[in-house]
Structures are given as structure tokens and as C-alpha cells.
Amino acid sequence: MAENREIIVAMTGASGAAYGLRLMQRLAQSGFHQHILFSDAARVVLKQECDLILPDDVSQVPFTLAKHLDVSPEMFVNYGLKDWFSPAASGSSDIHQMVVAPCSMGTLARIATGISDNLIERAADVVLKERRHLILMPRETPLSAIHLEHMLKLSRLGVDLLPAMPGFYHRPSSLNEIVDFMVNRVLDHLHVPHTGPRWSAGDN
Numbered sequence: 001m002a003e004n005r006e007i008i009v010a011m012t013g014a015s016g017a018a019y020g021l022r023l024m025q026r027l028a029q030s031g032f033h034q035h036i037l038f039s040d041a042a043r044v045v046l047k048q049e050c051d052l053i054l055p056d057d058v059s060q061v062p063f064t065l066a067k068h069l070d071v072s073p074e075m076f077v078n079y080g081l082k083d084w085f086s087p088a089a090s091g092s093s094d095i096h097q098m099v100v101a102p103c104s105m106g107t108l109a110r111i112a113t114g115i116s117d118n119l120i121e122r123a124a125d126v127v128l129k130e131r132r133h134l135i136l137m138p139r140e141t142p143l144s145a146i147h148l149e150h151m152l153k154l155s156r157l158g159v160d161l162l163p164a165m166p167g168f169y170h171r172p173s174s175l176n177e178i179v180d181f182m183v184n185r186v187l188d189h190l191h192v193p194h195t196g197p198r199w200s201a202g203d204n
């Protein structure tokens with residue numbers, strides 16, 4: 001289990017908003033204090049895919065989110081995309097891990113090329129320059145050579161790329177189980193214990 005329970009969790013405008021929401025819920029249940037960030041496109045996708053409308057006032061977002069996820073609002077703090085004074089924007093902060101789930105190809109490209117034009121990109125830039133732990137859950141299909149080159153570059157920098165590619169060997173019977181498959185893989189990479197299914201020698 002990770003000692004430092006501070007984490008940045010960002011959602012961007014790729015399909016699969018349910019992955020990000022479920023991750024936030026599971027991390028809150030595991031006692032993580034989350035610095036949550038939403039791109040403008042993430043808000044559009046959240047409404048389209050999950051019927052969740054986040055308030056414009058960032059101070060109210062934790063309450064809306066916590067109600068939706070049935071967790072305590074104290075587990076979240078939300079910042080505006082241009083809040084350069086937030087802890088996530090500075091390498092001197094004590095936040096050592098960041099997840100972007102889902103991660104759009106646009107945000108992936110901007111992280112890979114160091115374009116820190118919003119707080120999500122700046123926070124990822126900080127995590128990279130401080131050689132901390134960055135997990136991205138990219139989602140697109142098909143993938144162009146541009147997408148693949150950016151992913152290769154990030155992988156070589158030590159970024160954990162966990163594409164939204166759920167397995168089916170555990171025979172999921174619901175959408176929630178498919179979402180949980182991916183979220184459990186993220187939790188594995190954060191060293192957060194979970195009781196989700198694991199492949200073992202006796203399964204084949």
C-alpha cells in the first residue's frame with residue numbers, strides 16, 4: 001500500500017468516463033485524498049456517457065462528485081484548469097503520483113511534447129520532471145502513428161500506459177465488471193489492494 005495518500009486524478013475527453021469515475025470512487029474508499037481535474041471535453045463526455053453534470057464552481061465539484069459516487073466530499077479537492085497556484089502545478093508539492101483516466105489523444109500528445117497549457121498538462125509535466133509516477137489510460141481506436149509515437153516516447157520516460165483495453169477472460173457479466181477490470185489494473189500499479197479477479201494457473 002502506498003504511504004503517501006495524496007494523488008492527482010485527471011479526466012480528459014476520451015470515451016470511458018466511467019473508468020475515471022470508478023477510479024475516483026475506489027481511491028476515495030481506499031483513503032486517498034484526490035486532487036481532481038477535469039478538462040472541458042471531459043465535462044462534455046461525463047454528461048454524454050454518465051449523465052453527470054459538474055458545476056462550474058470548482059468548490060462545489062467535490063460535493064456533486066461525492067454524492068454521485070456515494071463517498072465523502074472531503075476526499076476531493078478540485079482546481080480550475082488555469083489555477084497555476086494549486087499544489088499540482090508545482091514540483092515542491094508532496095504529491096507523488098498522478099493518473100489520467102481516460103486520457104484523450106489530445107492530452108496525451110500535449111503531455112508527450114511538454115505543452116503545459118492547462119493544469120492537467122502542467123501537473124503531468126511536473127510529475128515527469130520530478131521523475132514521479134504517472135499513469136495514463138489512453139483510449140482511441142484505431143491508433144495512428146502519431147498516437148503510437150507519443151505513447152512510445154512516454155513509455156520510454158517511465159510512464160505507465162494502461163490503455164482502456166479490458167480483458168474478458170474473467171467472463172464479465174456486466175458493464176461494471178468490465179470497468180472494474182481496468183480500474184483494478186490501475187490500482188495494481190498504485191499498489192492499492194483489491195479483491196478483483198486475477199488470472200492464475202488454474203484458470204485455463
Ligand SMILES: Cc1cc2nc3c(=O)[nH]c(=O)nc-3n(C[C@H](O)[C@H](O)[C@H](O)COP(=O)(O)O)c2cc1C
Nearest residue numbers: 012013014015039041042048104105106107139140
Ligand atoms: C463523446 C465523445 C467521445 C470522445 N472520445 C474520444 C476518444 O475516445 N479518444 C480521444 O482521444 N478523443 C475523444 N473525443 C474527442 C476529445 O474530447 C477531443 O479531442 C478534445 O479536444 C480532447 O480534449 P482534452 O484532451 O482537453 O480532454 C471524444 C469526444 C466526445 C464528445
